[in-house]
Amino acid sequence: MSPPESPRGPNPHIRLNSDTQDITGEPPRPGTARSTNSVRSLTAPIRPGPSPTMSPGLRSNSSSNSIYHNSNIVGSSEHLLPPSRRSTRMRPFRDESPLRSPTILSSRRSSFDSQSSRDSRIAGPFVSPFDDSRAPSRAGSDDDLNTQTVSEKFNITPSAGLLLFPEDVEKDDYLHNPDPAEDNKRDCDVFTKRGIMNVGSLAVLTIGLLLVFILYPVLTFVDKVNAPEKTPCTNNPLCIAGKENEPLLQNxxxxxxxxxxxxxAMTRISHDGKKQKLVFSDEFNTPGRSFYDGDDPYFQAVDIWYGATQDLEWYDPDAVWTENGTLNLKFENFVNHGLNYRSGMIQSWNKLCYKGGHLEASISLPASGEVSGLWPGFWTMGNLARPGYLGSTEGLWPYSYHDKCDAGITPNQSSPDGLSWLPGMRFPACTCKGEDHPSPGKSRSAPEIDALEGTVIYLGPGETNPVGSISQSYQIAPFDIWYQPNYDYVELYDQHVTEMNAYKGGPYQQAFSGLTNLNNNWYNGKEYQKYGFEYKKGNDGFITWYVGNSPTWTLQAESLGPNGNIGQRTIPEEPMGIIANLGMSSSFATIQVDKLKEHYPAIMRIDFIRIYQDEDGDMELTCDPKGYPTTDYIRKHPGPYNNPNLTNWASTGNSWPKNTLMDGCEA
Known part of the structure; x- marks a missing residue:
């Protein structure tokens, strides 16, 4: 028995275009069918009534022979074919939820399914094996039934005459809906804001690409071609100019x-006729040498204000260099450190010391011998004191005393008349046991011998006919009464050019000084002359000063003998360091400011420095001679030797050594 027939639902509406006109006419009333005369109708009128039942097998066969079960179909050039059974993947509806059913086939539904029964076996014209039994989600919605939804469900093969009415346009397909009216509104004028922006952007982009890929490589290549050759000094501000290619360790x-x-120059004959050999020399032929601390093995340019003589310049290592075979010390009007001038000073302190022998230097003095004010110097000082570091010099400079204790070692020489303002000897021979002393039992100090201190004298009346002059002197303490030495043991070799200096000293030093006139051609690099002295240490020693190869005057040790309440002063036993400087101070000479302006910058040039010593003597080239060491004491007391702002011994934090004469202790 066949199952009861189910009433047929209304036929589906098929819209090929998105126009609102229903191409199948109005929806039929239930149980009725309406025919249409439109040639675009895809279905024939369906008569009401039961549909014959078919077995599944019969239904399958009939389906394969005809697309539609009703053979009375109005002819049409538009054909809708169900999709092939081989196609198992279909696109989802546009509004289908991303949360799909477990199977694709069950989740898809036909727009032509029955609205009244899930189990309808009525075979409509669009029945498909892909249909499912659920109620349609778009039932009764004309807007949701269009060519897109149909094409998603069925394979619509385009054929000739498919679009029979071009005036029916789709609302969502502007590309395939030509509109001449809208096309006429468009033009090709690029001179609009948008056109200018587009063209301008392209131009900027093109120019940028040209700059990056053409101009930049060209500029880079040209820069490399024109760039100076790189040297080891190119990016090293501390490199010495001219020494870029110097082999390592060769300098x-x-x-x-x-x-x-x-x-x-390897040998010479001494003042007493002995042969002397060269033990040290520096010809300064290598250009560009630096004299900052640690740059040179024998000399150092200091960076200080020389407060001991109230100088007007600051000593700066930048003012010292070698060039054209000379060592140069430049004095210039250069404001720095609160001073108006800058100049240079080199020292061999604690690097190069000697004891006994002949020291000389070939020098062209600065500026002019006719202008007073500059203070060139070439001199020596005992290594236990560092020049310009007043904390180290207090109690040592300018003492040179015998190994005994008397009034000469006491402050002010125990004289209330102001003869001496010195603090007394720091290291007398009689320091108490256990006190700080470089070599207990010996008098230690820092005497000074000057090979030259430049000035000007006037040969005519009223300061006329000026010529250059130098002072060659020995600074010493303790002092003779009224600074009067025994001149019976002083010798001048040419009194036409050399005379004893009327200045004999003051409360800080006694000066044995001879003045020698110079040739004014020996200035400003025109010509050079040698200046030096030779000395023999001890109580029976002497000092002889030289200009060129000629001695100027000699001081015998007997001139320094006991006098009043003081004992024997000695020719230095201390190792002596070498100093060369170019300064200015009103305490030394009259400063002719206006005339000196014509000579700035003034340069003191040194051609060489040499030291000679006896071949068979006990002279030494060291800062630690036998019985008179210095370097160990300096190492143990770095403060006063490295800080120029420590201006007295008390400020160094060290105590003044006690002695048996003043403190009643045992030696």
Missing amino acids: IRRDVIDPATPES
Whole structure:
């Protein structure tokens, strides 16, 4: 028995275009069918009534022979074919939820399914095996039934005459809906804001690409071609100009005698007729040498204000260099450190010391011998004191005393008349046991011998006919009464050019000084002259000063003998360091400011420095001679030797050594 027939629902509406006109006419009333005369109708009128039942097998066969079960179909050039059974993947509806059913086939539904029964076996014209039994989600919605939804469900093969009415346009397909009216509104004028922006952007982009890929490589290549050759000094501000290609360690002195020293300068004859040999020389032939601390094995340019003589300049290492075979010390009007001038000073302190022998230097003095004010110097000082560091010099400079204790070692020499303002000897021979002393039992100090201190004298009346002059002196303490030495043991070799200095000293030093006139051609690099002195240490020693190869005057040790309540002063036993400087101070000479302006910058040029000593004598080239060491004491007391702002011994934090004469202790 066949199952009861189910009433047929209304036929589905098929819209090929998105126009609102229903191409199948109005929806039929239940149980009725309405025919249409439109050639675009895709279905024939369906008569009401039961549909014959078919077995599944029969239904399958009939389906394969005809697309529609009703053979009375109005002819049409538009054909709708169900999709092939081989196609198992279909696109979802546009509004289908992303949360799909467990199976694709069950989740898809036909727009032509029955609205009244899930189990309808009525075979409509669009029945498909892909249909499911659920109620349609778009039932009764014309807006949701269009060519897109149909094409998603069925394979619509385009054929000729598919679009029979071009005036029926789709609302969502502007590309395939030509509109001449809208096309006429468009033009190709680029001179609009948008056109200018587009063209301008393209131009900027093009120019940028040209700059990056053409101009930049060209500029880079040209820059490399024109760039100066790189040297080791290119990016090193501390590199010495002119020494870029110097082999490593080749600029280090490997011998105390400069290889550039001529053979003729290897020996000389001393004042007493003995042969002396060269033990040290520096010819300064290497240009661009630096004298900052640690840059040179024998000399250092200091960075201080020389407060001991109230100088007007600041000593700066930048003012010292080598060039054209000379060592140069430049004095210039250069405001720095609160001072108006800058100049240079080199010292061999604690690097190069000697004891006994002959020291000389070939020098062209600065500026002019006719202008007063500059203070060039070439001199020596005992290594236990560092020049310019007043904390180290107090109690040592300018003492040179015998190994006994008397009034000469006491403050002010125990004299109430103001003869001496010195604090007394710091290291007398009679320091108490256990006190700080470099070599207990010996008098230690820092005497000073000057090879030259430049000034000007006037040969005519009323300060006329000026010529250059130098003071060659020995600074010493303790002092003779009224600073009067025994001149019976002083010798002048040419009194036409050399005379004893009328200045004999003051409360800080006694000065044995001879003045020698100079040739004014020996200035400003025109010509050079040698200046030096020779000395023999001890109580029976002497000092002889030289200009060129000629001695100017000699001081015998007997001139320094006991006098009043003081004992024997000695020719220095201390190792002596070398100093060269170019200063200015009103305490030394009259400063002719206006005339000096014509000579700035003034340069003191030194051609060489040499030291000679006896071949068979006990002279030494060291800062630690036998019985008179210095370096160990300096190492143990770094403060006063490295800080120029410590201006007295008390400020160094060290105590003044006690002695048996003043403190009643045992030696």
